[in-house]
Amino acid sequence: xxxxxxxxxxxxxxxxxxxxxxxxxxxxxxxxxxxxxxxxxxxxxxxxxxxxxxxxxxxxxxxxxxxxxxxxxxxxxxxxxxxxxxxxxxxxxxxxxxxxxxxxxxxxxxxxxxxxxxxxxxxxxxxxxxxxxxxxxxxxxxxxxxxxxxxxxxxxxxxxxxxxxxxxxxxxxxxxxxxxxxxxxxxxxxxxxxxxxxxxxxxxxxxxxxxxxxxxxx
Amino acid sequence: xxxxxxxxxxxxxxxxxxxxxxxxxxxxxxxxxxxxxxxxxxxxxxxxxxxxxxxxxxxxxxxxxxxxxxxxxxxxxxxxxxxxxxxxxxxxxxxxxxxxxxxxxxxxxxxxxxxxxxxxxxxxxxxxxxxxxxxxxxxxxxxxxxxxxxxxxxxxxxxxxxxxxxxxxxxxxxxxxxxxxxxxxxxxxxxxxxxxxxxxxxxxxxxxxxxxxxxxxxxxxxxxxxxxxxxxxxxxxxxxxxxxxxxxxxxxxxxxxxxxxxxxxxxxxxxxxxxxxxxxxxxxxxxxxxxxxxxxxxxxxxxxxxxxxxxxxxxxxxxxxxxxxxxxxxxxxxxxxxxxxxxxxxxxxxxxxxxxxxxxxxxxxxxxxxxxxxxxxxxxxxxxxxxxxxxxxxxxxxxxxxxxxxxxxxxxxxxxxxxxxxxxxxxxxxxxxxxxxxxxxxxxxxxxxxxxxxxxxxxxxxxxxxxxxxxxxxxxx
Numbered sequence: 001x002x003x004x005x006x007x008x009x010x011x012x013x014x015x016x017x018x019x020x021x022x023x024x025x026x027x028x029x030x031x032x033x034x035x036x037x038x039x040x041x042x043x044x045x046x047x048x049x050x051x052x053x054x055x056x057x058x059x060x061x062x063x064x065x066x067x068x069x070x071x072x073x074x075x076x077x078x079x080x081x082x083x084x085x086x087x088x089x090x091x092x093x094x095x096x097x098x099x100x101x102x103x104x105x106x107x108x109x110x111x112x113x114x115x116x117x118x119x120x121x122x123x124x125x126x127x128x129x130x131x132x133x134x135x136x137x138x139x140x141x142x143x144x145x146x147x148x149x150x151x152x153x154x155x156x157x158x159x160x161x162x163x164x165x166x167x168x169x170x171x172x173x174x175x176x177x178x179x180x181x182x183x184x185x186x187x188x189x190x191x192x193x194x195x196x197x198x199x200x201x202x203x204x205x206x207x208x209x210x211x212x213x214x215x216x217x218x
Numbered sequence: 219x220x221x222x223x224x225x226x227x228x229x230x231x232x233x234x235x236x237x238x239x240x241x242x243x244x245x246x247x248x249x250x251x252x253x254x255x256x257x258x259x260x261x262x263x264x265x266x267x268x269x270x271x272x273x274x275x276x277x278x279x280x281x282x283x284x285x286x287x288x289x290x291x292x293x294x295x296x297x298x299x300x301x302x303x304x305x306x307x308x309x310x311x312x313x314x315x316x317x318x319x320x321x322x323x324x325x326x327x328x329x330x331x332x333x334x335x336x337x338x339x340x341x342x343x344x345x346x347x348x349x350x351x352x353x354x355x356x357x358x359x360x361x362x363x364x365x366x367x368x369x370x371x372x373x374x375x376x377x378x379x380x381x382x383x384x385x386x387x388x389x390x391x392x393x394x395x396x397x398x399x400x401x402x403x404x405x406x407x408x409x410x411x412x413x414x415x416x417x418x419x420x421x422x423x424x425x426x427x428x429x430x431x432x433x434x435x436x437x438x439x440x441x442x443x444x445x446x447x448x449x450x451x452x453x454x455x456x457x458x459x460x461x462x463x464x465x466x467x468x469x470x471x472x473x474x475x476x477x478x479x480x481x482x483x484x485x486x487x488x489x490x491x492x493x494x495x496x497x498x499x500x501x502x503x504x505x506x507x508x509x510x511x512x513x514x515x516x517x518x519x520x521x522x523x524x525x526x527x528x529x530x531x532x533x534x535x536x537x538x539x540x541x542x543x544x545x546x547x548x549x550x551x552x553x554x555x556x557x558x559x560x561x562x563x564x565x566x567x568x569x570x571x572x573x574x575x576x577x578x579x580x581x582x583x584x585x586x587x588x589x590x591x592x593x594x595x596x597x598x599x600x601x602x603x604x605x606x607x608x609x610x611x612x613x614x615x616x617x618x619x620x621x622x623x624x625x626x627x628x629x630x631x632x633x634x635x636x637x638x639x640x641x642x643x644x645x646x647x648x649x650x651x652x653x654x655x656x657x658x659x660x661x662x663x664x665x666x667x668x669x670x671x672x673x674x675x676x677x678x679x680x681x682x683x684x685x686x687x688x689x690x691x692x693x694x695x
Binding site for chain 2: 012013015016018019020022023026058062063064065088089091092093111112114115116117118141
């Protein structure tokens with residue numbers, strides 16, 4: 001890692017906020033700010049231009065989805081800002097809203113995932129570099145939601161598995177080890193998915209995201 | 219006369235008597251004057267004429283009302299053997315309620331009667347719901363009783379009130395036409411009292427004319443009171459039959475108390491969930507995070523130490539520590555999941571932003587393709603939203619477990635002040651209320667909660683399906 005990733009944390013629970021700061025500092029991240037409510041988050045992002053914002057969905061004043069609203073707004077203003085939503089619950093609706101425009105640099109994790117430190121740090125790094133990091137739970141729900149539609153039914157079951165892992169933001173190598181198949185096989189499945197979804201050949205990074213979006217939209 | 223008697227009685231007694239008389243007259247004078255003023259003013263008072271207007275308009279609508287009620291009730295009773303008859307009777311009750319409302323409005327604007335409006339008619343959704351609600355509508359039946367009673371009341375009003383006014387007019391104008399010998403047909407009170415030949419009985423002369431005229435004056439000043447007397451009767455009946463039903467008032471106050479209880483318990487549940495979220499859950503997550511860090515540090519430490527220090531005793535101790543940390547880490551993660559499920563059962567956080575999103579999440583999460591159609595104008599109260607949410611969650615879980623269905627659908631629509639949820643699946647059917655629910659207490663508890671807010675729970679599930687479960691909930695508990 002050449003330059004450390006700069007992170008702002010918006011979490012209203014003090015104990016969790018302090019814990020996150022401690023964990024990320026320990027892992028070599030730079031914490032630009034740690035705030036407890038959406039307005040402070042906005043001004044902090046404005047001031048420090050961090051790479052990633054870790055945002056709790058439920059924040060004051062009404063403790064419903066203030067964090068999500070703030071994050072969506074921030075994305076509109078600061079295009080390059082990675083957003084990692086962080087929540088006690090997974091709501092399909094929130095995921096769909098968050099991913100509505102563009103899945104690049106978006107993450108949505110259950111708070112539990114912070115317990116597995118390395119996975120959590122991976123997720124932040126993926127989001128910082130413009131990838132996605134969706135909680136397996138999100139993917140399960142979205143998969144359930146999209147079962148009824150036709151666009152997903154053109155995929156074989158193996159391709160669907162690969163796609164849902166792609167949606168979580170995994171790389172081909174990670175997918176290969178997860179499904180215990182060769183990297184070449186994963187590559188083939190991915191190409192098939194692109195073909196079946198009619199995605200252009202150029203910009204292969206972007207294509208992954210498009211495929212995921214297609215999958216989420218369906 | 220008095221003077222003659224008093225002649226030898228002396229001046230003292232006379233003056234004393236005069237004093238007394240003056241005193242009595244003086245004391246009475248204001249009262250007498252007031253009464254006289256009232257009597258003289260009354261025929262020209264505004265109240266008198268509005269009462270007359272109330273009588274006339276009321277009488278007109280009494281005719282329409284009784285005609286409507288008699289025809290519809292008769293038709294309904296004749297057709298009662300068919301299902302159709304009930305509908306007509308219900309229509310009759312519903313119409314009577316309308317007539318009642320009209321008479322109440324009339325009394326309000328012409329008599330200044332301050333009668334509270336009864337509760338608005340809020341039928342349950344569906345035709346059967348409407349039928350049941352209408353036939354049980356006490357306000358409607360009471361209004362029908364008024365429509366019935368209004369007929370004799372109106373007759374009395376016309377007889378007493380209009381007769382007096384007509385007689386007054388007739389007698390006062392008698393000197394003008396009386397001499398001509400031809401008498402118009404008269405249907406007044408004197409006619410009733412003194413026989414048909416009263417006016418044309420051959421009486422004549424100046425004194426007679428003066429007498430009739432004076433009678434006219436009496437009628438003229440008595441007429442407002444005759445009208446007032448019959449209107450007073452009408453007022454009494456109105457107040458009893460067209461005011462809100464005492465039973466309904468009691469029910470309403472009980473409903474209000476229940477709504478408060480239900481709402482406050484919903485608010486309490488939400489607060490508990492929030493406390494859990496902000497307190498215990500956050501602490502558990504922080505704990506699991508620290509344990510996770512400890513676990514990784516331990517691994518790093520082992521790597522650093524490497525195989526250079528193969529002290530078997532230390533290795534064993536280190537293994538033990540790692541084992542403990544691993545267990546604690548896993549335990550903390552499990553506790554987080556359990557606590558989340560618990561909190562979700564107490565108050566689903568998805569409901570915070572409304573039923574629509576919450577149901578969408580439920581439909582999306584369901585393992586069977588589930589279609590959601592929702593049309594809500596406003597938001598039901600949180601307590602109702604929670605009941606609706608848990609009903610759908612439980613029913614969908616049930617469909618997934620037992621129905622063997624290929625698809626399911628949820629419809630959530632507003633019908634007036636009711637919320638109707640319909641969960642439908644194309645599965646095997648044969649579901650019975652007692653067998654429904656993922657757990658034995660699941661749906662039984664829900665039907666209890668639905669009934670607690672006056673809702674209704676209905677299952678149609680023939681063998682080989684499809685199963686349709688309908689839940690009606692009021693928008694406000």
